[in-house]
Amino acid sequence: MATDITPDKNAEAESIGEINKYDFRTETEAVFKSQKGLNEEIVRQISAMKEEPEWMLEFRLKALEIFESKPMPEWGGDIDINFQDIYYYLKPTDGQEKSWDDVPEEIKETFDRLGIPEAERKFLAGVKAQFESEVVYGSVAEDLEKQGVIFTDTDTALKEHPELLREYFGTIIPSEDNKVSALNSAVWSGGSFIYVPPGVKIEFPLQAYFRINAQNMGQFERTLIIVDEGAEIHYVEGCTAPMYSSDSLHSAVVEVIVKKNARCRYTTIQNWANNIYNLVTKRAVCHADATMEWVDGNLGSQLTMKYPAVYMLEPGAHGEILSIAFAGNGQHQDAGAKLVHAAPHTTGQIISKSISKNGGRSSYRGLVRVEEGANHAKNNVVCDALILDPESRSDTYPYIEIMEQDVSIGHEASVSRIGEEQLFYLTSRGLSETEASAMIVNGFIEPLVKELPMEYAVELNRLIQLQMEGSVG
Amino acid sequence: MTHVLKIENLQVAVEGKPILRGVDLEIKHGETHALMGPNGSGKSTLGQAIMGHPKYEVTGGTITLDGEDLLEMEPDERARAGMFMAFQRPVAIPGVKMADFLRHSTTNVRNPERKEGEDLIPMKDFRRELKDKMQQLQMDMEFARRYVNDGFSGGEMKRAEILQLAMLQPKFAILDETDSGLDADAVRLASESIADIGREKMGLLIITHHDKLLVHNPPEFTHVMLGGRLVETGGSELAEELHANGYERIRAAYPEAEAENLAMAGE
Numbered sequence: 001m002a003t004d005i006t007p008d009k010n011a012e013a014e015s016i017g018e019i020n021k022y023d024f025r026t027e028t029e030a031v032f033k034s035q036k037g038l039n040e041e042i043v044r045q046i047s048a049m050k051e052e053p054e055w056m057l058e059f060r061l062k063a064l065e066i067f068e069s070k071p072m073p074e075w076g077g078d079i080d081i082n083f084q085d086i087y088y089y090l091k092p093t094d095g096q097e098k099s100w101d102d103v104p105e106e107i108k109e110t111f112d113r114l115g116i117p118e119a120e121r122k123f124l125a126g127v128k129a130q131f132e133s134e135v136v137y138g139s140v141a142e143d144l145e146k147q148g149v150i151f152t153d154t155d156t157a158l159k160e161h162p163e164l165l166r167e168y169f170g171t172i173i174p175s176e177d178n179k180v181s182a183l184n185s186a187v188w189s190g191g192s193f194i195y196v197p198p199g200v201k202i203e204f205p206l207q208a209y210f211r212i213n214a215q216n217m218g219q220f221e222r223t224l225i226i227v228d229e230g231a232e233i234h235y236v237e238g239c240t241a242p243m244y245s246s247d248s249l250h251s252a253v254v255e256v257i258v259k260k261n262a263r264c265r266y267t268t269i270q271n272w273a274n275n276i277y278n279l280v281t282k283r284a285v286c287h288a289d290a291t292m293e294w295v296d297g298n299l300g301s302q303l304t305m306k307y308p309a310v311y312m313l314e315p316g317a318h319g320e321i322l323s324i325a326f327a328g329n330g331q332h333q334d335a336g337a338k339l340v341h342a343a344p345h346t347t348g349q350i351i352s353k354s355i356s357k358n359g360g361r362s363s364y365r366g367l368v369r370v371e372e373g374a375n376h377a378k379n380n381v382v383c384d385a386l387i388l389d390p391e392s393r394s395d396t397y398p399y400i401e402i403m404e405q406d407v408s409i410g411h412e413a414s415v416s417r418i419g420e421e422q423l424f425y426l427t428s429r430g431l432s433e434t435e436a437s438a439m440i441v442n443g444f445i446e447p448l449v450k451e452l453p454m455e456y457a458v459e460l461n462r463l464i465q466l467q468m469e470g471s472v473g
Numbered sequence: 474m475t476h477v478l479k480i481e482n483l484q485v486a487v488e489g490k491p492i493l494r495g496v497d498l499e500i501k502h503g504e505t506h507a508l509m510g511p512n513g514s515g516k517s518t519l520g521q522a523i524m525g526h527p528k529y530e531v532t533g534g535t536i537t538l539d540g541e542d543l544l545e546m547e548p549d550e551r552a553r554a555g556m557f558m559a560f561q562r563p564v565a566i567p568g569v570k571m572a573d574f575l576r577h578s579t580t581n582v583r584n585p586e587r588k589e590g591e592d593l594i595p596m597k598d599f600r601r602e603l604k605d606k607m608q609q610l611q612m613d614m615e616f617a618r619r620y621v622n623d624g625f626s627g628g629e630m631k632r633a634e635i636l637q638l639a640m641l642q643p644k645f646a647i648l649d650e651t652d653s654g655l656d657a658d659a660v661r662l663a664s665e666s667i668a669d670i671g672r673e674k675m676g677l678l679i680i681t682h683h684d685k686l687l688v689h690n691p692p693e694f695t696h697v698m699l700g701g702r703l704v705e706t707g708g709s710e711l712a713e714e715l716h717a718n719g720y721e722r723i724r725a726a727y728p729e730a731e732a733e734n735l736a737m738a739g740e
């Protein structure tokens with residue numbers, strides 16, 4: 001253990017008693033003590049610890065200024081976060097100091113019931129920082145590398161592929177975009193970086209490879225994906241096991257560039273613990289004849305605000321967003337989508353399904369914008385909400401802005417309560433009421449679940465079964 | 474022991490409105506009963522009440538299966554105890570595959586003690602059995618992958634109900650107009666299948682407005698419902714008479730029940 005050196009006075013005042021736990025040790029033997037709160041000094045330290053180029057430091061500092069100047073959004077959910085009461089950067093190995101005994105009983109039980117393998121449980125509970133996936137997936141990595149695919153964490157990418165980051169980083173979601181994306185830009189760490197060279201089609205979903213990797217699940221992760229002309233990728237992040245963390249705020253930024261004729265599908269399934277604010281900014285730009293699909297499943301958390309976006313910049317671009325939200329007791333899912341038609345002959349589709357139960361609240365918030373000159377744009381929005389009991393709630397906030405005449409726009413929304421007739425039909429054939437309602441709920445989201453890789457679909461169904469039994473969150 | 478379904482002085486109301494006004498009916502395992510009567514007389518209501526639909530409130534009387542009080546049981550417990558009803562209008566359940574639903578349902582009915590989350594019957598055995606039954610009913614295997622009653626034609630819906638009857642092998646089955654909405658060939662197939670699956674192997678209560686089903690399944694007893702009461706009971710000749718001449722004689726013979734029937738329909 002290196003000796004303690006306090007980086008500045010404020011830090012000492014803040015973190016006495018926490019010092020050893022959050023020791024930060026660098027290669028030069030200097031010691032960084034993570035401290036709560038956010039100021040210029042901390043941002044500089046983060047950048048220095050990571051030995052970042054000057055431009056990234058400047059990017060962070062500018063983002064910090066923007067963060068401080070922006071108010072929290074007025075809409076969405078109730079956010080009660082003290083930004084000075086958060087650790088913005090922790091040594092990646094901190095997690096290892098936690099012991100399995102510290103993991104709450106109900107989380108362990110859920111792992112059991114979900115049948116999560118032993119090795120993965122410790123990782124998921126934050127007991128183990130890294131899951132040894134190299135052995136299993138090493139050959140896949142080699143194969144990708146041969147094709148020129150870059151797949152690494154974003155910190156490493158900044159070191160090894162500075163030119164790509166310089167060109168694309170922060171171009172899709174500028175720090176000015178919103179308060180939480182500014183915060184992420186100032187203090188980001190981890191996340192995935194993927195570059196798929198022209199014409200390379202990755203046949204399998206990339207989750208098998210990096211499904212479990214601490215770097216991808218940081219508190220302020222930053223993901224950047226570039227799919228070059230004619231290339232194809234399906235990236236999958238997250239997993240259905242509840243993510244247990246003592247941090248109350250998770251704020252990721254995901255930027256995707258889909259070039260001419262390319263395709264990208266980005267699938268997320270997240271199940272956060274009940275104390276978490278999950279405020280995520282995700283946006284893709286789509287060039288000529290390119291396709292971007294977001295498949296987004298949100299469970300758990302105190303409040304999720306997430307509206308994956310696709311900007312269709314050139315003719316023939318297609319953007320699609322499929323989202324599922326499940327709001328249980330004490331949870332608010334404010335999820336939706338944003339599609340911007342910025343060129344003629346672009347097509348977009350939003351399918352959103354939400355389920356509210358036990359006093360949970362889900363909101364669909366969607367924006368469809370057709371810019372001037374984007375003639376022959378076609379867009380269709382379908383949002384269905386299923387409410388399982390009288391205590392629960394669902395709202396729809398569709399925003400439509402159309403600056404062009406010659407377009408075709410459709411919007412359907414439905415809210416249904418779980419049907420007495422459906423329940424009776426199933427129970428009169430021997431299903432218990434719980435089994436029957438889980439089956440109805442699973443049926444309700446089936447059109448989206450069938451888009452998921454097999455094992456995710458199975459896990460999601462099982463998870464919903466558990467939610468229905470009321471034994472989880 | 475012969476299983477017995479016994480209904481005594483059953484009174485049922487829907488949304489506070491009385492529908493059944495004292496129905497007595499006893500069905501023994503292996504018997505076939507026909508239940509006839511004009512539209513709106515309460516036939517389906519009897520079926521719903523026997524199965525425990527929450528909207529159909531039992532305001533008086535008893536229903537027992539082998540002496541056990543059915544009214545104390547939830548609908549799924551009634552199914553596990555051996556009760557079944559083929560619905561007059563089966564409801565669609567989008568996104569739920571026939572095969573998944575049937576595997577759950579078959580498992581629970583065969584292992585009445587099964588708790589939620591416990592193993593289902595093995596996929597392989599289930600598939601084989603389902604395939605056999607579907608072949609007998611001349612159903613394409615593709616059908617098992619469709620969503621329960623979702624977008625089914627009238628004929629497909631009724632055939633799916635018979636398939637479930639075949640899989641679940643209940644002690645007592647109520648078939649509520651399982652022959653309606655079928656073309657002539659389909660009615661013959663349905664009637665033969667029901668005879669094959671259920672006749673003498675279950676207690677059958679067949680609700681029908683047509684005669685085909687009863688030709689293949691001649692009832693030992695025919696009951697006529699009017700205004701929420703069983704006003705007459707006879708043999709298969711009563712069913713034949715009603716098919717030939719309609720309900721005019723019945724309506725005239727039981728003016729009080731007829732008035733109640735009109736009143737129910739009028740509201």
Ligand SMILES: Nc1ncnc2c1ncn2[C@@H]1O[C@H](COP(=O)(O)OP(=O)(O)OP(=O)(O)O)[C@@H](O)[C@H]1O
Nearest residue numbers: 487492511512513514515516517518519528737738
């Ligand atoms: N769920 C319900 N809600 C409201 N009224 C109902 C309901 N079910 C039955 N009824 C009423 O009860 C009466 C009897 O209906 P029921 O469906 O039992 O008749 P039925 O004999 O099966 O008629 P049909 O031959 O037309 O099928 C009718 O007046 C009907 O409107």
Ligand SMILES: [Mg+2]
Nearest residue numbers: 516517518561
């Ligand atoms: Mg009826």
